[in-house]
Amino acid sequence: MPATAAEQTQSSSLVLLCVAAWAIPGAGHLWLGRRRTGLILLVALLVMFCIGLATHGRLVPPTTITGLFDLSDPLVGLMCIADLGIGAAYFLAQALGYGVGDVRAVTYEYGNTFLIVAGLLNLLVVIDAYDIAVGRK
Amino acid sequence: MMQSHLLLLVTFAFFVSLVFALLSRNEPREQLRFGGTLFAGFLVAALVLGWLMYPFPL
Numbered sequence: 001m002p003a004t005a006a007e008q009t010q011s012s013s014l015v016l017l018c019v020a021a022w023a024i025p026g027a028g029h030l031w032l033g034r035r036r037t038g039l040i041l042l043v044a045l046l047v048m049f050c051i052g053l054a055t056h057g058r059l060v061p062p063t064t065i066t067g068l069f070d071l072s073d074p075l076v077g078l079m080c081i082a083d084l085g086i087g088a089a090y091f092l093a094q095a096l097g098y099g100v101g102d103v104r105a106v107t108y109e110y111g112n113t114f115l116i117v118a119g120l121l122n123l124l125v126v127i128d129a130y131d132i133a134v135g136r137k
Numbered sequence: 138m139m140q141s142h143l144l145l146l147v148t149f150a151f152f153v154s155l156v157f158a159l160l161s162r163n164e165p166r167e168q169l170r171f172g173g174t175l176f177a178g179f180l181v182a183a184l185v186l187g188w189l190m191y192p193f194p195l
Contacts, residue, residue, distance in 0.1 A: 037159050040155065040159060041156065041159060044152050044155050044156055045152075045156070047152065048149075048152045051145075051148065055139075055145070106140055107139075107140055107145065110142075110145045110149075113149065114149065117149070117153065121153070121156045124156070124160060125156070125160065128160045
């Protein structure tokens with residue numbers, strides 16, 4: 001059965017919601033009227049991301065994602081997906097020259113961990129916003 | 138920039154607990170309780186594992 005106009009509108013706004021929630025951490029919750037949760041998520045995830053950059057973590061370039069598919073470097077490919085999870089902040093940081101990473105820094109691995117986990121948590125936040133939007137939560 | 142491993146560990150545990158508490162509980166009181174438990178669990182587990190690994194130099 002073909003989708004009705006209302007269903008199409010709803011699904012397109014759901015896609016828009018998920019894209020917004022991915023691009024700006026907490027934006028999905030703010031959109032859905034959960035202002036307190038959205039603001040806390042926005043601050044917490046961006047602070048985690050900034051700590052990751054400040055502790056010399058490395059933002060893996062998007063081109064390394066191919067390593068996941070041709071299995072030449074699958075872990076770096078997965079790390080790239082996790083890094084991309086934070087959304088617009090990833091591209092902004094790369095454009096400004098941050099996230100080069102310094103393996104000699106004592107906090108390098110901590111930085112990577114903060115960057116990876118911030119991205120993965122933001123992906124969970126996107127799923128949560130989607131669940132709220134469709135009424136599962 | 139901070140280089141203390143313990144401080145970074147505490148900061149990491151705080152933010153992860155905060156986000157998980159917000160996502161998995163709805164009421165502020167429940168969020169506080171769950172987040173606090175998770176945070177304490179992270180710290181205790183890290184300290185216990187750290188001391189357990191102490192006799193095994195790599």
